[in-house]
Amino acid sequence: MKVGILTAGGDCPGLNAVIRAASRKLLNDGHEPVGLLRGFEGLADRDFMPLGRREVAGTIQLGGTILSTSSYNPFREPNGVEKVKSAVADEGFDAIIAIGGEHTMMMTRRLHEDEGIPTIGVPKTIDNDVTGTDFTFGFNTAVQTAVFAIDRLHTTAQSHNRVMILEVMGRNTGWIALFAAIAGGADGVLIPEVDLTVEELSESIKQRHAKGFNFSIIVVAEGAELAFASGEKRQVLATEATDQYGYPRLGGIGAALGEELERSTGFETRVTVLGHVQRGGTPTAYDRLLATEYGIKAAELAIAGEHGRMAALRGTQVVSVPLSDVTGVKTVDLHYLEIARTFFG
Ligand code: F6P
Numbered sequence: 001m002k003v004g005i006l007t008a009g010g011d012c013p014g015l016n017a018v019i020r021a022a023s024r025k026l027l028n029d030g031h032e033p034v035g036l037l038r039g040f041e042g043l044a045d046r047d048f049m050p051l052g053r054r055e056v057a058g059t060i061q062l063g064g065t066i067l068s069t070s071s072y073n074p075f076r077e078p079n080g081v082e083k084v085k086s087a088v089a090d091e092g093f094d095a096i097i098a099i100g101g102e103h104t105m106m107m108t109r110r111l112h113e114d115e116g117i118p119t120i121g122v123p124k125t126i127d128n129d130v131t132g133t134d135f136t137f138g139f140n141t142a143v144q145t146a147v148f149a150i151d152r153l154h155t156t157a158q159s160h161n162r163v164m165i166l167e168v169m170g171r172n173t174g175w176i177a178l179f180a181a182i183a184g185g186a187d188g189v190l191i192p193e194v195d196l197t198v199e200e201l202s203e204s205i206k207q208r209h210a211k212g213f214n215f216s217i218i219v220v221a222e223g224a225e226l227a228f229a230s231g232e233k234r235q236v237l238a239t240e241a242t243d244q245y246g247y248p249r250l251g252g253i254g255a256a257l258g259e260e261l262e263r264s265t266g267f268e269t270r271v272t273v274l275g276h277v278q279r280g281g282t283p284t285a286y287d288r289l290l291a292t293e294y295g296i297k298a299a300e301l302a303i304a305g306e307h308g309r310m311a312a313l314r315g316t317q318v319v320s321v322p323l324s325d326v327t328g329v330k331t332v333d334l335h336y337l338e339i340a341r342t343f344f345g
Helices: 015-028 040-044 080-091 102-113 139-160 175-184 198-210 253-265 285-304 335-341
Strands: 002-007 032-036 048-050 095-100 119-123 163-168 188-190 216-221 225-227 233-235 237-242 248-250 269-273 309-314 317-322
Touching: 002 015, 002 040, 002 080, 015 032, 015 095, 015 285, 032 040, 040 080, 095 102, 095 285, 102 119, 119 285, 139 163, 139 175, 139 216, 139 285, 163 175, 163 253, 175 188, 175 216, 175 335, 188 198, 198 216, 198 253, 216 253, 225 253, 253 269, 285 309, 285 317
Parallel strands: 002 032, 002 095, 095 119, 119 309, 163 216, 163 269, 188 216
Antiparallel strands: 032 048, 225 233, 237 248, 309 317
16 A cells, blocks of 8 residues: 655644554555645645655654644645545545544545545644544644743743743633643743733732732743733734734734733733744654554554544544544633632632
């Protein structure tokens, strides 16, 4: 069997671990894995690389993707779908494993359902916002990076009696913010899923300081809105321009919140934006394991001829689910907010 493997959308730690695991499983069983460069663009333009033992060796610990990635969408490109279909037929691909986020999974499903292309999905993203799976790989690494940052902010916050704000990614969900807040021992968190006004947050910080704690760490998700007791709400954007998917380019809520909190609490405040640092670098051991399981499951699906499916984590098991299980954005489980709140104020 000849199986194409591609990575699409934004990168995240663990992509190479999936490529490596799927390739090794396919090779072990006598099949031929082929890397498709720059996502679906590499399939449409027939830009390939071999994925033999040598090519995937020593990649489990590498962040990014050895295949490069892009947001190429065959449904939006001139003759994109035709190019993809003829590449699959002419080159003799028996299956295409697409590793990507929500958009890639939707595209992968459509290519299977509407165009008959034998696709299989693997969900990735640091945001953990893909429905159909409990956790995506890449998320654990991003949270770990955010927690390292909080640990460092703690010592300097304490020394200067300051309020420290850490802005993290997550797009329109608060998964990274909430998990990092709990694991880092933060004193407040602002996420897109729940309205918390500047006045409420400021009151909670003042209460904490009145109890003799002279510093506070606040984690804010980039997609959270600045909300006020008056009912006014403001979404802060990095720029008016949208990204390649038409999403607003988020960023800047940390600085806006910092100004408001400094004014309302009277405490000196500093802001750190973690940015793409949380998307790069070495995957954690957990993400390497999860990515490896995903890769092997995807290869097994390819070998079994089970197309239109996605490898997914349900509880502690990596299982096969229909790509149609990916429907919209998975918002944060608010049970974790209850846990975080135990330590605020
Ligand atoms: O989806 C992953 C993510 O890192 C989001 O958390 C963030 O909002 C976005 O991508 C940033 O995208 P870009 O790399 O295009 O700036």
